[in-house]
Amino acid sequence: MIRVFVQAAPIDVGAEIDLHDAGGHGASASFIGRVRGDAGLTELFLEHHPAMTEAGLASLAHAAADRWKLGALTLIHRVGSMTPGETIVLVLASSRHRAEALAACEYLIDRLKTDVMLWKRESFADGRIAWVEEREDDRDRAARWE
Amino acid sequence: MIRVFVQAAPIDVGAEIDLHDAGGHGASASFIGRVRGDAGLTELFLEHHPAMTEAGLASLAHAAADRWKLGALTLIHRVGSMTPGETIVLVLASSRHRAEALAACEYLIDRLKTDVMLWKRESFADGRIAWVEEREDDRDRAARWE
């Protein structure tokens, strides 16, 4: 079962894990990405291209399901305004076997960084506001899966 | 913060994630291993050498913390009698950066399979009871980290 959401509402990790795990899969790997309050960050704003972001996430999810034998896959990305500690992205991948669940989870989070139409803007306590620049190591990690 | 438990009581995954995540880490990777109800399995019994299992888990946890920069690490292994769908093992690894959290999580689950003094006995609906044999691919996956 593949579930993909792009949402402005907070991600309820516990509830999502319960929903995802209802199938009682042998192995579940997860990744949770959160807003870090580094350097006085007060707000993270995530802008997205709505149609392309949803299509991109769905396409990534199906690519993972084609590549590994997965019992369930959940991919939730938050957009809009967030504060430190809040969850930005949740990846849950389940399989009968741990190697497939772990690999799918890692693939999805690496590709998410470069394949989905999202842009981060950071606001800091001193009033500074800056768009995050592309990170070269994100491109490198995503390219491992080509 | 490193937390390691060997317990006969059920593992409350949601509560453990909340405890683990109290630090608000940037990236959290998790692995959940569950009892699979394959081939009419009715009970999984996990026997352990108490002193060696706890020492083994603690030593694995510290090896991971030495190898990667982790903000928090939780390692919980259940022992005793379990039924299909129940959680056998929970690994939670958090870091500022996703690559370290994911790698630590994978390392811990691979090494758990071979380094911890635990033995699985399976009971089936037809009355058959059998101790699980060592799996070669578990040894191979664990050896990747040498």
Added chain:
Amino acid sequence: MRIELAYFAWVRERMGTPGETVELPPAIADVAALLGWLAARDERGAATFADPHRIRAAIDGALAGPDAPLAGVREVALFPPVTGG
């Protein structure tokens, strides 16, 4: 030729709008030419598109390179490299 332009992230901020409809001269046949035309059109365009290497484009929802043709296109989205996830 009339197309919709959609701007995202700092491209949107510098252009001061999430998008606009433009009437392109026939000579503006691909994405690279469109960026040059926008940079030459006014000060906002110059400030936003001065360095076209920093800009990515999508045509009707699919990523497109600088030499992607604009003929028959409905929407061109212009934005910086993505930084999501």
Added chain:
Amino acid sequence: MRIELAYFAWVRERMGTPGETVELPPAIADVAALLGWLAARDERGAATFADPHRIRAAIDGALAGPDAPLAGVREVALFPPVTGG
């Protein structure tokens, strides 16, 4: 020499006990010799330790190979390869 033996998993089941205290003859100086002595001692021992390659050992909480010496040892644990996790 007196040592504690601890049995786990099917070793425990076949031996019919989680452990015992044994008085070893002086010639039984390492783990391999101990396994041979147990296999020769009685029927349960023969059934359990007939194939010593299937047995692993730990001495006082640390994994030990077949040639690990028994002098000064308190406890030897005997068990199949682990299958945990």
